[in-house]
Amino acid sequence: MTLSQQIITIAAVVLGTMVTRFLPFILFPANKPTPKYIQYLGKVLPYAVIGLLVVYCFKSLSITTYPFGLPEVIGVITIILLHWWKRNMLISIAGGTIVYMLAVQGIF
Numbered sequence: 366m367t368l369s370q371q372i373i374t375i376a377a378v379v380l381g382t383m384v385t386r387f388l389p390f391i392l393f394p395a396n397k398p399t400p401k402y403i404q405y406l407g408k409v410l411p412y413a414v415i416g417l418l419v420v421y422c423f424k425s426l427s428i429t430t431y432p433f434g435l436p437e438v439i440g441v442i443t444i445i446l447l448h449w450w451k452r453n454m455l456i457s458i459a460g461g462t463i464v465y466m467l468a469v470q471g472i473f
Contacts, residue, residue, distance in 0.1 A: 432473040440465030 366374070393399055428434045444461030448454065 436465055436468040436473050439468050 393403065423437065426434045426437055440461045443464040444457045447460045448457035451457065
């Protein structure tokens with residue numbers, strides 16, 4: 366990349382970050398009530414994103430070849446057990462990710 370291309374790239378990233386950070390505060394100021402559809406999206410989108418990530422993670426899983434999906438299954442079981450035990454999404458996801466990475470890197 367030339368220097369001008371680097372500057373343009375950095376400027377585009379900065380502009381994109383600033384727009385995505387400041388636009389919600391401009392569109393929905395604190396002195397006005399938040400529209401109902403935005404409140405609805407705030408309630409359902411986190412679950413939809415997690416569901417999408419689960420589908421994405423399992424889309425190329427092969428149960429017919431080694432390791433037969435065992436690291437993924439172990440990770441999911443870890444997430445379920447941690448969430449059942451602690452009821453904390455951050456701990457569940459972090460713990461499942463750590464167990465999955467240890468399984469992939471060290472066991473399988």
